[in-house]
Amino acid sequence: MDRLVERAADALTAPELADVVDLVAWPDGDGAVRVANSAGRARLRPGEPDELIDGASPVADQNPMAFLPYSDECADPAPPNARNAYPHAGDRLLSLFGDGGRSPNLVVVHTAAHYFPEAGGHVGEHGSLDVIQSRAPLLLSGPGVRATGWLDDYARLRDIGPTLAWLAGAGPDDATGRLLDAAGAPVEGDVLDRLVGRGAGWVVGVLWDGAHCGDLLHLVGRGELPAVERLLERGCALRGGAVAEFPSVTLTNHTSILTGVGPGRHGILGNVFYDRASELAVNANDATTWHRSAEWLRPGVATVFEQVARARPGVLTACVNEPVDRGSGYSTMAVIRATGSADGATSLAQALADPTGSPYVGERAHLADRYYAWATQVDDAGVDQMLSLWHSPGAAPALTWWSNSVTDAGHHAGGPRSTIARDSLRDADRRLGAFLDHLDRVGVADEVLVVLTADHGFEGADPACRGGWDEALRSAGVPYRDEGPGFVYLGEGMAR
Numbered sequence: 001m002d003r004l005v006e007r008a009a010d011a012l013t014a015p016e017l018a019d020v021v022d023l024v025a026w027p028d029g030d031g032a033v034r035v036a037n038s039a040g041r042a043r044l045r046p047g048e049p050d051e052l053i054d055g056a057s058p059v060a061d062q063n064p065m066a067f068l069p070y071s072d073e074c075a076d077p078a079p080p081n082a083r084n085a086y087p088h089a090g091d092r093l094l095s096l097f098g099d100g101g102r103s104p105n106l107v108v109v110h111t112a113a114h115y116f117p118e119a120g121g122h123v124g125e126h127g128s129l130d131v132i133q134s135r136a137p138l139l140l141s142g143p144g145v146r147a148t149g150w151l152d153d154y155a156r157l158r159d160i161g162p163t164l165a166w167l168a169g170a171g172p173d174d175a176t177g178r179l180l181d182a183a184g185a186p187v188e189g190d191v192l193d194r195l196v197g198r199g200a201g202w203v204v205g206v207l208w209d210g211a212h213c214g215d216l217l218h219l220v221g222r223g224e225l226p227a228v229e230r231l232l233e234r235g236c237a238l239r240g241g242a243v244a245e246f247p248s249v250t251l252t253n254h255t256s257i258l259t260g261v262g263p264g265r266h267g268i269l270g271n272v273f274y275d276r277a278s279e280l281a282v283n284a285n286d287a288t289t290w291h292r293s294a295e296w297l298r299p300g301v302a303t304v305f306e307q308v309a310r311a312r313p314g315v316l317t318a319c320v321n322e323p324v325d326r327g328s329g330y331s332t333m334a335v336i337r338a339t340g341s342a343d344g345a346t347s348l349a350q351a352l353a354d355p356t357g358s359p360y361v362g363e364r365a366h367l368a369d370r371y372y373a374w375a376t377q378v379d380d381a382g383v384d385q386m387l388s389l390w391h392s393p394g395a396a397p398a399l400t401w402w403s404n405s406v407t408d409a410g411h412h413a414g415g416p417r418s419t420i421a422r423d424s425l426r427d428a429d430r431r432l433g434a435f436l437d438h439l440d441r442v443g444v445a446d447e448v449l450v451v452l453t454a455d456h457g458f459e460g461a462d463p464a465c466r467g468g469w470d471e472a473l474r475s476a477g478v479p480y481r482d483e484g485p486g487f488v489y490l491g492e493g494m495a496r
């Protein structure tokens, strides 16, 4: 296997591929990971200084606060490796290689500018190890938040679930200060008690899928997202946001947020991954499979809903429009599972209201984009569920998680800062505003802790930056399968 990996890595780091291959990585024994690209190689072992093997390190800059202030990001969009940054590169890559049954033998990280429509890529894309695709917004608002306004700080997405569960009553382990998973092992995410303390009557987590951190905060600063601004008046926003796990894709990070562990522990390695035991490629991030996501969770994992149920048996939790729902008292996906629908949320959308009648859509022309139209329907149904769950505060869930999709649709369609991306943020803001208005109406706005985040960032691809690495791998003569693309599984059994 080592020889196959070396051959694949040599082929993938050829200078001709440098426009599309940012770097490749593979496990290097002893808790270490090797990274390589056409400019050099390094060995990363979390907790130790990186060891440069030759040339320049592919992850020389690991600053989580890179490209701040936001004007720096705008001035250098989708930067090449030498000007890019890769926060927590070692432990994020190492987690990807932590699942013996599912981890690829080698991973290829696309360059920020790579455009690959033939393999499912969009004008706006995410999935990279780099800082901008990995940077999700993080705002905390309401009782117990320790600071107000804009903070020069960052957290990690895996910290959010443990923090929500702790705020809702789950206790950290005295010895480690961390929540314990179902097998009694400490989770990897920190409780963010430097930012917030307990005391809220209710806890609400809001996820805007793919909402771009820098542009979201920029629009708030210009007064264009009034509901988020209302949150900020009662709390804080981290300029560095929250760093996603790798890859910076949807289901991997929804799962890390809601379990407090990286992909190597929870098992949802990517939106698509290969499972050696079943010899199947699993596409876990799809409207047709979302409602089945718990099937792929590894043993020992505990969701935030399970954490709260363990600490406070019988208390209501709710999970709106979110695939990672195991243990929640109310769950949209449970409703879908109960219908026995084979294609999940796809056919559900046919039962939902016509998106052209949505009161939250600012620009109806965007509904010509099928994903935007579907997300509008689903997100509108999300508001309805939120208002229904919160009909009376006495019956409201102690912990509510509310996932929204239109922001991902807007950013895929146009990339960050595009009209459609910004309008998707404005639509999501109107839905959030409807919920905040409701809290005002029922008189509990001062008692509800709200966290707003996303699952990843976004960068705009360069339509001229085309091509792939299939030919290079074929010429190297290595038997392989490539899921994603980017998860490379090697060996005789993998040849397709």
Ligand SMILES: [Zn+2]
Pocket (backbone or CB within 6 Å): 209, 210, 249, 250, 251, 408, 455, 456
């Ligand atoms: Zn996403």
